Amino acid sequence: MDALIARARALLARAENVAVLCGAGVSAESGVPTFRGQGGLWQDHRPEDLATPQAFDRDPELVWRWYNWRRGLIAACRPNPAHLALARLQERKPGLCLITQNVDGLQQLAGSRDVIELHGSIWRLRCTACGAEAEDRRPALPALPRCAACGGLLRPGVVWFGEQLDPVLLERAWQTAGACQAMLVVGTSAVVQPVASLAGVAKAAGAALIEVNLVTTANSQSADLTLLGPAGRILPQLTA
């Protein structure tokens, strides 16, 4: 592994523009359950069944119970060495762009700024009636939180399955992937689209692709380097 770490460090050092694409595996060692790994299930519901507009329309109280459970759990979590290593790397490489699929906000707590949250944030709320947006960090909200402005039902400010990502953020992520010399893909199963395509965009643009995961993924075939192990152990070695 040491030789792989040394090669990955050299690729990152040589790259002027580095893109980092984060998935749930970056927050796993903080205690945040991943979506498709062990412990990712909640009361036998799959995320794909609850994180949808249809599920919310059908049973908003069930969906809010899931989000309140996650908010309470994430509120007790702290950034882990993986988050801290990425924040350090960003300090050292101003041209580094941090793109995350995670909605937990732990990367920002680790000191990162300007994080592109492609799937939104569990701490943001949006009114389903008037569209008003608010940030609310209380661990748990009322069973059906209401908009202060119009009394409409609030929803989590995340992107659900079947919903479009913010086109401005997605365009920034696409541009970043196409202009980087190295992309570090950490802790993602690379199955959720369109984000999963970003690694291919970087590779097609000539970037070196470095993957950090516990297991191989769809990205491993085209990755220049796949570093197998926990992000909390590997990333600090990449950025020491």
Ligand code: BV8
């Ligand atoms: C859309 C927010 C289109 C909510 C989430 C093709 C093209 C376009 C769309 C599709 C397509 N095919 C299918 C679709 C539909 C769908 C999709 O991709 N489905 C999948 C399941 C096949 N995509 C969508 O619906 C997207 N919208 O495309 O709209 C459109 C077009 C026109 C008009 C209308 C619409 C929206 C997708 C966003 C869904 N929202 N989250 C919430 O969080 O509550 S997705 C959810 O999955 C999270 O954001 C999560 O981050 C994301 C990806 O999962 P991962 O991060 O990869 O996590 P996972 O558990 O899967 O894997 C963890 C990995 O970490 C594993 O590899 C594990 O080995 C590793 N790991 C674990 N521990 C560690 C570790 N690695 C290192 N160290 C460790 N310690």
Ligand code: ZN
């Ligand atoms: Zn409202």
